[in-house]
Amino acid sequence: MSAETCKKETVAPRFLLPDAGGHFGEFGGIYVPETLMTPLAELTAAYETARRDPAFQQELAFLLKQYVGRPTILYFAEGLTRHLGGAKIYLKREDLLHTGAHKINNALGQALLAKRMGKKRVIAETGAGQHGVATAAICAKFGLECVIYMGATDMARQALNVYRMRLMGAEVRAVTAGQQTLKEAVNEAMRDWVTNVRTTHYILGTAYGAHPFPMMVRDFQRVISKESREQMLAAEGKLPDQVIACVGGGSNAIGSFFEYLDDPAVALTGVEAGGRAIAPGEHAARFAGGKLGVLQGCLTYILQNYDGQIEGTHSVSAGLDYAAVGPEHAYYWKKGRIQFAHANDTEALAAFQLLCRTEGILPALESSHALAHAVKVAPTLAQEKVLLVNLSGRGDKDVWHAAKVMGEELAV
Numbered sequence: 001m002s003a004e005t006c007k008k009e010t011v012a013p014r015f016l017l018p019d020a021g022g023h024f025g026e027f028g029g030i031y032v033p034e035t036l037m038t039p040l041a042e043l044t045a046a047y048e049t050a051r052r053d054p055a056f057q058q059e060l061a062f063l064l065k066q067y068v069g070r071p072t073i074l075y076f077a078e079g080l081t082r083h084l085g086g087a088k089i090y091l092k093r094e095d096l097l098h099t100g101a102h103k104i105n106n107a108l109g110q111a112l113l114a115k116r117m118g119k120k121r122v123i124a125e126t127g128a129g130q131h132g133v134a135t136a137a138i139c140a141k142f143g144l145e146c147v148i149y150m151g152a153t154d155m156a157r158q159a160l161n162v163y164r165m166r167l168m169g170a171e172v173r174a175v176t177a178g179q180q181t182l183k184e185a186v187n188e189a190m191r192d193w194v195t196n197v198r199t200t201h202y203i204l205g206t207a208y209g210a211h212p213f214p215m216m217v218r219d220f221q222r223v224i225s226k227e228s229r230e231q232m233l234a235a236e237g238k239l240p241d242q243v244i245a246c247v248g249g250g251s252n253a254i255g256s257f258f259e260y261l262d263d264p265a266v267a268l269t270g271v272e273a274g275g276r277a278i279a280p281g282e283h284a285a286r287f288a289g290g291k292l293g294v295l296q297g298c299l300t301y302i303l304q305n306y307d308g309q310i311e312g313t314h315s316v317s318a319g320l321d322y323a324a325v326g327p328e329h330a331y332y333w334k335k336g337r338i339q340f341a342h343a344n345d346t347e348a349l350a351a352f353q354l355l356c357r358t359e360g361i362l363p364a365l366e367s368s369h370a371l372a373h374a375v376k377v378a379p380t381l382a383q384e385k386v387l388l389v390n391l392s393g394r395g396d397k398d399v400w401h402a403a404k405v406m407g408e409e410l411a412v
């Protein structure tokens with residue numbers, strides 16, 4: 001057997017993933033109603049040409065710089081490092097991006113693709129509202145009609161983000177089915193897309209769903225690790241020993257891991273929401289309590305009961321509160337290349353406060369889960385070891401919620 005074949009059997013060459021059917025090994029795929037097969041095939045074809053077109057890549061790079069605010073800083077968290085007394089901690093500052101999180105990297109890429117495909121209308125789903133706000137912003141900039149589907153429960157919890165979207169000209173449609181949260185919003189967005197596909201592009205917000213979405217979103221988020229790899233080499237003269245990112249659907253994590261996949265000395269750790277406890281309905285740690293199944297377009301690890309019904313989920317952070325995980329993560333988890341841990345609500349809230357106090361940086365509650373893992377690991381490591389934490393977003397959106405959970409009611 002040649003060395004080449006040998007290599008293929010351990011981990012498929014990452015640039016060939018997914019295959020033409022959208023599979024990452026046994027995961028992923030295109031599990032959708034027949035009416036969506038044609039639009040997904042058209043989208044795949046359009047994306048394949050766009051990604052190879054230097055003009056598309058140039059416009060994307062220009063806007064990432066001028067509108068989104070890239071490159072983001074690689075920041076040595078000296079105060080936090082000193083406080084923990086172990087490995088050096090670096091933060092990749094995606095929280096500094098326009099609209100406050102990594103979501104805009106993908107929203108911009110897909111909106112450019114929509115324009116290229118001649119689509120004048122954009123739809124998206126949103127949970128906490130970060131993806132909705134990023135999409136609304138890009139649509140305002142490009143003059144695209146924008147409709148955001150959001151569960152009625154989430155709209156009440158995230159009233160500020162709903163208003164931000166409306167200020168930017170988006171129509172926010174309340175979804176009142178089921179639990180009235182993200183899962184139902186995705187269903188409504190898919191229904192809209194089937195009906196209006198000739199005029200409409202669906203900007204899915206994470207590395208999830210039917211092919212080509214997991215691949216496309218990953219490609220648009222890869223810029224995070226492209227930058228951090230160079231910045232790390234410049235700052236430390238070596239790669240980090242471990243990269244840590246929180247995992248909802250998995251887009252900021254795959255974006256911050258991707259360029260390190262072929263560096264076996266760099267450990268990659270995804271941190272899921274441990275919620276209140278690893279018990280049905282109390283968390284969103286798919287690798288801790290999930291089983292193989294199909295949800296909203298792909299085959300992956302899902303929190304479900306033994307009848308295959310989707311379990312309720314809980315996390316203090318809305319952005320990690322989803323029953324399924326992106327198929328590429330399932331693939332690398334099974335191969336042993338990406339490890340998964342979870343941080344619970346209490347640990348995340350403690351990390352949230354710790355970063356505020358040691359660095360004067362207010363992290364998103366989602367990102368606080370990745371930080372919580374670094375807080376556990378750093379003190380066990382020697383001082384020359386380096387941890388890189390992806391700070392996926394800023395915490396301004398979370399201040400009201402965090403205060404409430406920590407027992408303080410802020411005056412209006």
Ligand SMILES: *Cc1c(COP(=O)(O)O)cnc(C)c1O
Pocket residue numbers: 101102103130131205206207246247248249250251252253319320364366367392393394
């Ligand atoms: C949406 C969001 C997440 C979770 O989504 P991924 O696709 O897993 O990255 C994490 N952090 C922030 C700040 C978010 O807004």
